[in-house]
Amino acid sequence: MFTTLESLNRAVVASPEDHTVRLAxxxxxxxxxxxxxxxRAEFIRAQIExxxxxxxxxxxxxxxxxxxxxxxxxxxxxxxxxxxxGLPAPHVPSRRLRDRVARSVRSVVQEEPRPANWPYTHxxxxxxxxxxxxxxxxxxxxxxxxxxxxxxxxxxxxxxxPELPHRWGEAMPLVRLAFxxxxxxAQWLRVDGSHLARLxxxxxxxxxxxxxxxxxxxxxxxxxxxxxxxxxxTGADGGNTNxxxxxxxxxxxxxxxxxxxxxxLTPNAVxxxxxxxxxxxxxxxxxxxGNPNALERVVSQAINAVIRHFIHTLxxxxxxxxxxxxxxxxxxxxxxxxxxxxxxxxxxxxxxPNGLLxxxxxxxxxxxERGADLIPDASVYAxxxxxxxxxxxxxxxxxxxxxxxxxEELMSRLGSRVAFA
Numbered sequence: 001m002f003t004t005l006e007s008l009n010r011a012v013v014a015s016p017e018d019h020t021v022r023l024a025x026x027x028x029x030x031x032x033x034x035x036x037x038x039x040r041a042e043f044i045r046a047q048i049e050x051x052x053x054x055x056x057x058x059x060x061x062x063x064x065x066x067x068x069x070x071x072x073x074x075x076x077x078x079x080x081x082x083x084x085x086g087l088p089a090p091h092v093p094s095r096r097l098r099d100r101v102a103r104s105v106r107s108v109v110q111e112e113p114r115p116a117n118w119p120y121t122h123x124x125x126x127x128x129x130x131x132x133x134x135x136x137x138x139x140x141x142x143x144x145x146x147x148x149x150x151x152x153x154x155x156x157x158x159x160x161x162p163e164l165p166h167r168w169g170e171a172m173p174l175v176r177l178a179f180x181x182x183x184x185x186a187q188w189l190r191v192d193g194s195h196l197a198r199l200x201x202x203x204x205x206x207x208x209x210x211x212x213x214x215x216x217x218x219x220x221x222x223x224x225x226x227x228x229x230x231x232x233x234t235g236a237d238g239g240n241t242n243x244x245x246x247x248x249x250x251x252x253x254x255x256x257x258x259x260x261x262x263x264x265l266t267p268n269a270v271x272x273x274x275x276x277x278x279x280x281x282x283x284x285x286x287x288x289x290g291n292p293n294a295l296e297r298v299v300s301q302a303i304n305a306v307i308r309h310f311i312h313t314l315x316x317x318x319x320x321x322x323x324x325x326x327x328x329x330x331x332x333x334x335x336x337x338x339x340x341x342x343x344x345x346x347x348x349x350x351x352x353p354n355g356l357l358x359x360x361x362x363x364x365x366x367x368x369e370r371g372a373d374l375i376p377d378a379s380v381y382a383x384x385x386x387x388x389x390x391x392x393x394x395x396x397x398x399x400x401x402x403x404x405x406x407x408e409e410l411m412s413r414l415g416s417r418v419a420f421a
Contacts (some may be wrong), residue, residue: 004028004327005025005028005029005032008024008025008028009025011024011025011302012025012146012173013169013170013171013173014198014409015173015198016148016173016174016175016199016200017173017175017200019048019144021044022044022048022144022145022146022173023044025044026040026041026044026045026098026145027041029041029044030124034207036073036076036160037245038078039069039073040069040073040145042065042069043066043069043070043073043145044144044146045145046062046065046066046069046105047066047129047142047143047144047145048144048145049050049062049229050062050063051082051143051144052249059126061077066129067124067126067129070122070124070129070142071122071124074122074129074131075090075117075120075122077142078090078122078131078140078147081140081171081172082101082120082171083146084167084171084255085165085167085168085170085171085172086165086167086168087133087165088119088162089119090118090119090120090265091116091117091118091119092117109253110372119133119134119135119136119161120132120133120180121134128141129141129142129143130142131147133164134144134158135151135158135161136154136156136158136161136164136374137153137154137155137156137181138150138151138153138164139151139153139154141171143175143360146172146173147172147173148172148173148174148175148176149167149174149175149176149177149178150174150176150177150178150181151177151179151180152178152179152181152183152191153180154181155181155183155187155190155191161292161407163190165283166190166191166193166195166223167193167195168196169195169196169197169198169199170195171305174195174196174199175196175200175201176200176201176202176203177191177196177199177202177203178202178203178204178205178355179202179203179204179205179206180205180206181205181206182206182207182208182211182232183206183207183208183211184205184208184210184211184213185208185210185213185214187211188214188215189213189214192214192218192220192223193220194220196218196220196221197220197222197223198223199221199223199224200223200224200225200226201224201225201226201227201228202215202221202224202226202227202228203227203228203229204229204230205230205262206230206232207229207230207231207232207243208232208243209231209232209234209242209243209246211246212231212243212246213246216246216247216250216251216252216253217254219252221251221252221253222252222253222254222255223253223255224252224253224255225253225255225256225257225258226256226257226258226260227247227253227256227258227259227260228260228262229247229261229262229263230262230263231243231244231247231261231263231265231269232263232292233263233266233292234341235243239266239268239269239292240265240266240269240292241266241268241269241272244261244265244269244272244273245272245276248273248276248278248279249276249277249278250278251278251279251290253279254278254279254280254281255281255303256279256281256282257281257282257283257284258282258283258284258285259279259282259284259285259286260284260285260286260287261288262285262288262290263292264287264289264290264291264351265287265288265289265290265292266291266322267289267322267326267327267329267330268330270287270289270327270330270331270333270334271329271330271333272291273287273334274333274334274336274337274340275333275337277337277339279339280339280342282339282342282343283342283343283344283345284343284344284345284346285340285343285345285346285347285348286347286348287348287349288344288348288349288350288351289324289327289348289349289398290322290350290351291322291343292301293357304307323373323376324350324373324374324375325373325375325376327375327379328375328376328378328379329379331375331380331382331383332379332382332387332403332411334383335379335382335383335385335386335387336386340383340386340387341386341387341389342391343387343392344391344392344393344394345393345394345395346387346394346395346396347394347395347396347421348396348397348398348402349396349398349421350401350421351396370409373401374401374402374403375398375401375402375406377403377406380397380402380406380410381406383414384410384414384418388414392414392417393417394418394419395414395417395418395419396418396419396420396421397410397418397419397420397421398420398421399421402420407411407420
């Protein structure tokens with residue numbers, strides 16, 4: 001038989017985004033008349049309030065109080081989560097004089113002594129109250145009073161240390177799972193499992209095509225409603241069309257509501273997105289157009305340009321410039337797609353570089369005279385006509401590559417519903 005607190009904690013884990021259950025858990029904590037429990041209840045309510053007002057990262061007395069509470073109690077709050085997830089127990093330093101002397105000696109002898117609560121550390125920076133398994137490249141962020149985001153900077157197992165189990169969704173209300181590195185298929189299979197069955201949000205900062213095929217077929221991701229992904233450019237043409245196709249053609253997440261491409265898409269990738277997307281419930285789409293990974297290479301290629309001064313035949317394979325005009329037919333494909341007409345919010349950005357980076361990009365990629373290359377007016381109008389419905393809430397377009405007369409016309413038609421990035 002579970003206690004009231006145990007039952008409510010299980011309900012919190014089972015309903016990751018239901019803050020009402022979390023507040024009920026806080027009320028139950030208050031009823032225990034325990035000071036530590038009261039501190040946890042205060043932390044839960046304060047974080048939920050900050051999140052609801054959008055002030056979680058702003059200077060605020062309430063946020064300062066959250067940081068103070070987390071600094072004092074994080075270990076007690078984390079210990080039962082670690083146990084439920086099958087993670088290593090945090091080390092608790094002994095209070096005996098002999099052990100304290102030994103720790104002092106080790107801290108002098110060792111170049112990088114282990115933290116007091118190894119293998120865990122914690123941070124209390126604004127908006128990032130988190131527990132870290134630093135040696136495993138893993139961070140767990142608290143939000144709305146509970147650990148709800150897991151981010152992997154890598155999935156390597158440190159030498160002479162056990163491999164981490166992956167039961168995150170069974171031990172915490174897992175709202176967000178994020179990968180900062182390029183996850184291999186084998187690494188994804190280690191993380192994938194039934195513990196992800198309630199996961200609403202998934203983030204890949206670098207996604208490979210081979211991994212994508214496994215992700216979209218996972219039966220454990222059917223509850224997914226939000227996806228943020230940077231499809232890496234691995235095609236022979238320097239594009240990322242294959243990854244985009246895998247993501248939108250037949251994924252298990254039929255109920256996806258928000259799709260955000262954080263990496264640049266080629267015209268072919270946008271065509272593929274428009275023509276092969278089968279997600280009928282999509283309400284929000286964000287995408288960036290341009291050469292995949294072009295800006296990340298600008299600095300290194302600037303160095304190589306010095307070599308080019310001496311070796312004029314030096315080639316940069318796969319870095320052929322994409323003209324903004326090439327995106328005209330791609331936008332027309334979006335306009336013709338039935339699912340696009342159902343969107344409430346659409347944001348298209350170009351990340352068109354200015355200043356030094358823009359000049360370097362023009363020189364290295366052979367771009368035409370700056371300002372001369374724009375998306376054709378007719379293509380922009382076609383997309384706007386398709387989007388202009390009573391359900392449209394927000395349309396954001398790349399203003400620097402759209403003609404000024406078109407921008408004026410769209411402001412007249414759509415008013416506050418349109419903006420230019």
